[in-house]
Amino acid sequence: MGVPRVALFLAAAIGLAVALAGAALAGVARAAEEVELKEHDWAHAGVFSSFDPAQLRRGFQVYTEVCAVCHSMQYLAFRNLMEIGFSEDEVKELAADYVVIDGPDNEGEMFERDARPSDYFPSPFPNENAARYANNGAFPLDLSLIIKAREDGLDYVYSLLTGFEEEPPEGFELPEDFELADGMYFNRYFPGHQIAMPQPLYDDFVEYEDGTVASIDQMSEDVTVFLDWIAEPKSDERKKIGLRVLIFLAVFSALMYAVKVHVWSKLH
Amino acid sequence: MGFANSQNKIIRWVEYRLPVLKWLDAQLIDYPTPKNLNYWWNFGSLAGVMLVVQIVTGIVLAMHYMPHGDYAFDSVEHIMRDVSWGWLLRYLHSNGGSMFFAVVYIHIFRGLYYGSYKAPREILWWFGLIILFLMMMTAFLGYVLPWGQMSFWAATVITSMFSAIPWVGDELVVWLWGGYSVDSPTLTRFYSLHYLFPFLIVGVVFVHLWALHVHGSNSPLGIDIKRPDQDKIPFHPYYTVKDLFGMMVMFFILAVFVFYLPNMLGEVINYEKANPLVTPPHIVPEWYFLPFYAILRAVPDKLGGVIAMGASISIFFVLPWLDVSKVRSAKFRPIYRQFFWIFLGDCIVLGIVGANPPEGTWLLMGRLATAYYFLHLLVIIPLIGKFEKPRPVPEGIGEPVLKDAGAPAKEG
Numbered sequence: 042m043g044v045p046r047v048a049l050f051l052a053a054a055i056g057l058a059v060a061l062a063g064a065a066l067a068g069v070a071r072a073a074e075e076v077e078l079k080e081h082d083w084a085h086a087g088v089f090s091s092f093d094p095a096q097l098r099r100g101f102q103v104y105t106e107v108c109a110v111c112h113s114m115q116y117l118a119f120r121n122l123m124e125i126g127f128s129e130d131e132v133k134e135l136a137a138d139y140v141v142i143d144g145p146d147n148e149g150e151m152f153e154r155d156a157r158p159s160d161y162f163p164s165p166f167p168n169e170n171a172a173r174y175a176n177n178g179a180f181p182l183d184l185s186l187i188i189k190a191r192e193d194g195l196d197y198v199y200s201l202l203t204g205f206e207e208e209p210p211e212g213f214e215l216p217e218d219f220e221l222a223d224g225m226y227f228n229r230y231f232p233g234h235q236i237a238m239p240q241p242l243y244d245d246f247v248e249y250e251d252g253t254v255a256s257i258d259q260m261s262e263d264v265t266v267f268l269d270w271i272a273e274p275k276s277d278e279r280k281k282i283g284l285r286v287l288i289f290l291a292v293f294s295a296l297m298y299a300v301k302v303h304v305w306s307k308l309h
Numbered sequence: 310m311g312f313a314n315s316q317n318k319i320i321r322w323v324e325y326r327l328p329v330l331k332w333l334d335a336q337l338i339d340y341p342t343p344k345n346l347n348y349w350w351n352f353g354s355l356a357g358v359m360l361v362v363q364i365v366t367g368i369v370l371a372m373h374y375m376p377h378g379d380y381a382f383d384s385v386e387h388i389m390r391d392v393s394w395g396w397l398l399r400y401l402h403s404n405g406g407s408m409f410f411a412v413v414y415i416h417i418f419r420g421l422y423y424g425s426y427k428a429p430r431e432i433l434w435w436f437g438l439i440i441l442f443l444m445m446m447t448a449f450l451g452y453v454l455p456w457g458q459m460s461f462w463a464a465t466v467i468t469s470m471f472s473a474i475p476w477v478g479d480e481l482v483v484w485l486w487g488g489y490s491v492d493s494p495t496l497t498r499f500y501s502l503h504y505l506f507p508f509l510i511v512g513v514v515f516v517h518l519w520a521l522h523v524h525g526s527n528s529p530l531g532i533d534i535k536r537p538d539q540d541k542i543p544f545h546p547y548y549t550v551k552d553l554f555g556m557m558v559m560f561f562i563l564a565v566f567v568f569y570l571p572n573m574l575g576e577v578i579n580y581e582k583a584n585p586l587v588t589p590p591h592i593v594p595e596w597y598f599l600p601f602y603a604i605l606r607a608v609p610d611k612l613g614g615v616i617a618m619g620a621s622i623s624i625f626f627v628l629p630w631l632d633v634s635k636v637r638s639a640k641f642r643p644i645y646r647q648f649f650w651i652f653l654g655d656c657i658v659l660g661i662v663g664a665n666p667p668e669g670t671w672l673l674m675g676r677l678a679t680a681y682y683f684l685h686l687l688v689i690i691p692l693i694g695k696f697e698k699p700r701p702v703p704e705g706i707g708e709p710v711l712k713d714a715g716a717p718a719k720e721g
């Protein structure tokens with residue numbers, strides 16, 4: 042039986058090797074097109090770890106004070122902030138700083154009123170055309186799902202926010218026909234290396250209530266973590282419940298295995 | 310043993326008029342099963358369990374989902390954020406689809422290895438293939454429902470395939486779409502059909518089981534069992550506990566995905582709302598379609614590609630006649646056994662190719678692997694059947710008649 046087995050394994054090994062080599066080659070080819078992202082250490086992303094409420098608060102602050110000028114966040118309701126440690130009064134107070142359009146009233150007119158906790162965050166622009174008009178024709182997309190909508194979302198957004206440079210650095214490989222268009226900015230990590238978003242963060246752009254030093258890196262990390270939370274507010278709960286479910290299923294599997302062995306042992 | 314022996318008056322009353330329990334006893338409790346089935350025989354019941362999981366989670370999702378182009382994406386986010394346990398339902402359903410396919414593919418390759426498609430199980434095999442076909446339709450339709458970028462573009466690419474049909478193709482596509490592009494009417498009809506098809510699957514599953522229970526399960530030895538009293542055991546408790554154990558292991562694996570890697574098998578771009586104006590750089594289907602996608606793109610001609618893809622599954626309907634060997638189990642077929650593994654490898658290569666752009670080396674690999682796929686089914690299998698010398702096959706499961714007949718069949 043020895044020879045055919047060896048032949049089989051050889052065939053399988055060669056097949057696999059060809060496939061893997063092909064995959065690796067294609068990977069190399071693609072990596073050459075794209076720049077490698079910064080690999081940041083995300084403390085909240087582990088199996089057993091969860092979001093840090095203080096960091097989410099800082100991230101929220103960066104979002105409202107900076108990003109919200111251009112980007113909407115349509116799935117964030119004021120009430121959601123209670124899930125990250127804001128008190129009900131805080132949320133009410135915060136909502137009241139915003140104005141939303143409601144109506145029609147009894148006379149059929151739309152009217153403006155202060156936002157309530159049940160309202161969603163108002164968008165900075167009434168529609169996409171207005172947003173494009175104000176941003177050189179580019180659309181500042183909604184940020185609610187950005188972390189889930191990009192490959193390696195956390196590293197990608199963090200790299201993007203910290204990846205602005207005045208001009209392409211020496212030795213940075215650019216496509217041959219690269220030309221920084223009017224109103225575009227160089228960013229190492231954006232596909233094509235030019236983006237219509239001006240660098241949004243500079244050192245000390247915001248003043249953190251908890252005294253954390255607001256460096257570009259710090260703010261970028263904080264807002265990225267906040268974006269991760271809003272992309273899936275239930276992810277902490279999911280991980281926590283998951284652990285219990287896995288333990289239960291492991292124990293139950295072992296139990297069923299024991300029962301199976303016991304039942305079958307009566308057979309001869 | 311059995312439900313039907315109950316002395317309860319009401320049960321007796323019903324049983325006298327409609328012997329449901331007697332029927333259940335015969336099918337689930339006493340049903341005589343070969344005693345040497347290995348764990349590869351767990352996957353049929355696992356597929357049944359996954360079908361139930363999909364239907365139950367699907368029905369609850371349907372209570373919160375809105376099949377309209379303007380609301381579908383938002384309603385899925387509403388499920389993820391606001392519906393109690395909505396995230397769990399959705400992740401169970403989306404990863405459950407993958408689990409279902411994984412289980413069914415293993416189930417099919419089990420059949421290929423042990424010759425379960427051969428007489429007298431051809432019709433059983435056909436109904437299995439019909440289930441596979443319906444599952445593929447269902448999963449494709451379901452993938453469109455969240456109305457993300459990949460939903461939209463996958464729907465566009467796949468439905469456009471029909472335009473390759475001569476004469477009526479273009480009109481057929483407009484009819485499928487309910488308009489001149491994939492749009493809200495397409496989504497709404499896909500939803501209707503996505504709800505319908507799983508119940509068709511349930512119906513076909515019953516026929517599949519009916520056919521199975523006529524001649525009983527095949528076994529790792531692939532022999533006709535002549536002494537059922539020695540070689541068969543009642544389904545309950547032996548296989549009920551074994552299936553329950555398998556089910557728990559499957560749920561464990563499913564839970565790892567649902568709770569810790571819920572989006573690993575999906576495409577990130579599907580978290581962006583469908584946008585007819587922006588085509589994603591790589592349009593790829595779910596992993597379970599990749600081998601077929603590779604075959605589709607290996608053929609330079611559009612119609613040819615569609616035909617090749619259709620043939621790649623349809624050929625299996627005539628497999629019982631392509632494989633002329635009378636011996637079922639690969640255990641006793643030294644040559645077939647090796648080609649089985651090569652074929653499996655070929656399918657995996659096709660899957661990897663399907664995930665990559667059809668250029669350069671990938672295209673070449675895809676073409677070679679496609680050619681081999683058909684070569685295996687249409688040429689190699691008939692030739693092996695004709696020329697291979699199978700090893701001696703035992704008479705029964707109990708004690709192998711010949712000592713060198715593979716590993717001696719394990720008892721119990």
Ligand code: HEM
Nearest residue numbers: 363364367368370371374399403406448451452454455507
């Ligand atoms: C054969 C069984 C089934 C399979 C293989 C299947 C597969 C799928 C898949 C792959 C998706 C896309 C998931 C995603 O990416 O989000 C989906 C979505 C969906 N399915 Fe099913 N499904 C099945 C049965 C059902 C049934 C019976 C129902 C309803 C009664 C249902 C209702 C839904 C709904 C409402 C969605 C959209 C919500 C969502 O995307 O999560 N499914 N299905």
